[in-house]
Each structure stands twice: as C-alpha cells, then as structure tokens.
Amino acid sequence: MNPFEEAKWNFWQALYLILLVYIIEFAVGWMRTIENLGFLKGYIRYLEIGFGDALLFFAALFVFTKIRRITAQDLGLGNFNWKSLLAGLIGGIFLFFVVGLLGNLAVDYLGAPVPQSFALVVAGADSIWQALPLVLLGGVIVPLKEELIFRALIYPPLRRGYGKALGMLYTALFFGLLHFDLIRFIPLLVGGIVLTWLYERTKCLWTSVIAHGVWNILMVILMWWQRG
Numbered sequence: 272m273n274p275f276e277e278a279k280w281n282f283w284q285a286l287y288l289i290l291l292v293y294i295i296e297f298a299v300g301w302m303r304t305i306e307n308l309g310f311l312k313g314y315i316r317y318l319e320i321g322f323g324d325a326l327l328f329f330a331a332l333f334v335f336t337k338i339r340r341i342t343a344q345d346l347g348l349g350n351f352n353w354k355s356l357l358a359g360l361i362g363g364i365f366l367f368f369v370v371g372l373l374g375n376l377a378v379d380y381l382g383a384p385v386p387q388s389f390a391l392v393v394a395g396a397d398s399i400w401q402a403l404p405l406v407l408l409g410g411v412i413v414p415l416k417e418e419l420i421f422r423a424l425i426y427p428p429l430r431r432g433y434g435k436a437l438g439m440l441y442t443a444l445f446f447g448l449l450h451f452d453l454i455r456f457i458p459l460l461v462g463g464i465v466l467t468w469l470y471e472r473t474k475c476l477w478t479s480v481i482a483h484g485v486w487n488i489l490m491v492i493l494m495w496w497q498r499g
Contacts, residue, residue, distance in 0.1 A: 274347040278427035279339050285424035309395030317392045325412045346423040347476030355478040362469050363485020373458040393494045414483035421446045422470045439467040
C-alpha cells in the first residue's frame, strides 16, 4: 500500500488540525515561556506541558482519523520490517552528525542562539532518574508526534500537489519554521529533508520515527555529557 497516493485528507485539513492544537495550548497557557527550567519546579512543569501537548495532539489526531476514516496504514504505520529499522538507525546517526555540523557552522556565522528549553531542562537535571523521562519525551514521544504531523499528515498532500522533490522541500520548510528557531533553521531544514526522504524511500513512517528518535536521544546524551 502506498500511503502517499491514497491519503484521505488534504493539506488544509491537516493544517487546521495542527492550528487547533496550537489554539488550545495557547488558551490553557502552554505556549508561555517556562521559568526556572534549571530547578525542580521548572523541570516538572516542562514534563507536564511536554506530555500534555503530546496527549492533546494524539487525541485530536484520533478524532480526525475517525471522522475521515483514516487507518494506521494510511498514515504509513504499516510495512515495518528489519530494513525499516536499520534505515532508521543509520538515518538517525547520520542526522546527529550532519545536523550537528551544520548547527556548529550556523553558530560560527550567525552567533550562538538562545538555548532551547529542552537543553536547559537537561542541564538542570540532577540525576539519571530525572534524565530518563526527558529521554522518553525527547527520544520517543516527540519524534512520534512530529513525524505524524510532518511526514504522515503534511507530506502526502504536498507530494500529490507538487511532486516528490518539492513536496519534500515544502514539508521540510514547515518542519524548520514550526520550531521557531531562526539560527537553527537551516540544520532543521536539512534534517526535515532527510526524514521525509526516509519516509518516501521506505513508505514506512516508523523509519523516520526511529531516525528522529535516535537523533534526539544522541543529542540528549551529548547534552547530558557536556553539562558536567
């Protein structure tokens, strides 16, 4: 089954779903800057919002799939095999090094960006037990959520409308822009292109989820190591 050619939704429906989640999060105050991320109170608040955001999106996606009669296979959540696993692992390691290199170049030319909230909360974690929930959030929950958004929902209608190459580029542009980070935009754009290419190549969303997760987990390990 080809999840790209049989999508039961269009780009605007996917975009409205994402905007709805953002509007709800803004209304409940989840879009505000979290203070004291280096302390326990900020750490707990970060986890509350992080897991709450994922739960909200998964609930919204569940309702959306029921209304549109979308199956797991339509979202690319089928066809998983050892080749998908291997491609995801290799892709994640590749992203870690390549995007990291591009990030360092961006810092050299554009200056150091404001530290991300995730980096601050990792730096403030006092023990491995505090780091583990962050690994779960950053290495499993967030990659699954973001791959469902950008690769499963956004890419197929863009691919139908503009073809493979432009579909990948536009999907990656959304991926970079919605991280709201100007200095890291180019590295994120490249990362988005690689993740979309992996999905296109394998037609299995789990490949890009695994690659995204490995990329993030390696980043967490690096940040944890650098903190000391």
